[in-house]
Amino acid sequence: MRLALNQYTTKNWSLPEAVRGCVDAGLPAIGLWRDKVAETGLAESAKLVRDSGLAVSSLCRGGFLTAPDGAARAAALADNLRALEEAAELGTDTLVMVVGGLPETGPGQRSRDLPGARRRVAELIAELAPHAADFGVRMAIEPLHPMFCADRAVVSTLGQALDLAEQFPAEQVGVVVDSYHVWWDPELDRQIARAGAGGRIASYQTCDWILPLPADTLLGRGHVGDGCIDFRALTDQVTAAGYTGWIEVEIFNQEIWDTPGEQTLRTMIERHLTHVAAP
């Protein structure tokens, strides 16, 4: 079983609860979030996970690298160094990176300099890459759906993420294939093959695209099988590209967050076996 719970899928669980839930459900791995780790404490979180026998599939997240020069940029660099260190201490080799949107220039105002924001992402990845190597952690750049380009991630496609990652050694910078963010891309099959050929796929995340989009578009994700994504085809592409790592379920959805975690895990496992796992 290669299925991992990304702990934000059961957002109402603390880290100890999520670890317990995974063990009880027979899952082999968990993807952690830094805010949840901080709640419990880093050393305690690391010990809890290690003692549980669970693997840590990834740590979410680093990134937000688009601030212009100055204190905000220095703070972003420092925070990402901490994130790399936390990943190493938690025992995962994968730090998921959401690169950040157009920087805010005032209340309700953002820069319009998209090329500039992308350039700053590349510059900070370059600064971080040798440190990632030192920690034995790979930065996994996650292209986010283009509807988040302005406010969350100026890296919007797998091809764009690979253009960036390929400037660095594969063990330092990889990419995330998250079904929700990339399913629509007409270049997807080619870019997954490219990512696999270069050994760049650091994580495969699953959740479904459901309609209508909710008022908060961040929370519009569905359980695998509830939406429009052809998970058989997508998983076949990721598998054909040589990826054998964890398949992590990451769902942001208020209704699912309001569901008891045990039930969410049962649904998640059942959907994974039906739609994603090889028959």
Add this chain to the structure above:
Amino acid sequence: MRLALNQYTTKNWSLPEAVRGCVDAGLPAIGLWRDKVAETGLAESAKLVRDSGLAVSSLCRGGFLTAPDGAARAAALADNLRALEEAAELGTDTLVMVVGGLPETGPGQRSRDLPGARRRVAELIAELAPHAADFGVRMAIEPLHPMFCADRAVVSTLGQALDLAEQFPAEQVGVVVDSYHVWWDPELDRQIARAGAGGRIASYQTCDWILPLPADTLLGRGHVGDGCIDFRALTDQVTAAGYTGWIEVEIFNQEIWDTPGEQTLRTMIERHLTHVAAP
């Protein structure tokens, strides 16, 4: 002045009101919508526009070509033939095409066959192209933002639209560059240059990407200058690509729709002069 009102920007105006509004505001052209034309009647609409001296920058819209074989597909073909004929009668050479999303397979259910939907679009464009030539009307394929891939348009990028258009003569099939739908695309500059080099840019539409997205993501568009898009850079790219046609403002936004049309036109013209028109 190359500025045109797309009449859905002043949705509460009838066609006669929109024509009058454009003339009063000194605009040289209007983009029409088929539902508004039908309200007034095709012959009457054509006469009104002709008598006004306005050019018709485009007719919106044909498309919705993804239905599987059978009656729905035949109906789509027939409807698009009518749309081509209407465009010709209204005196425009540009029919904007929104190609359609994943076909519905039941209540709240859609097909997951994205490649199949795209294949059917290409097939129907091929059937329509000779008729477009007969009518002297070009089908302008509009890539829609990827957040509409499931329910409105399985063509999501300018590059993808060009891959499709280039299978046909340039006078039969072109593309729309709509700032709202394409601004995020890391390939945008290259694809605009490609579109221009092939004589494929049939329309340039402007409106801005504003945050937060509203509950109905269809209605999240803002006046030029209110959001994140760098219209100077985008317009320079479109101009460098050789486009000299109309620049049409198409905004879907409930607040703007609730504003008196005269005021919307004043804002639109002022923003165009500030952010889009060459200094």
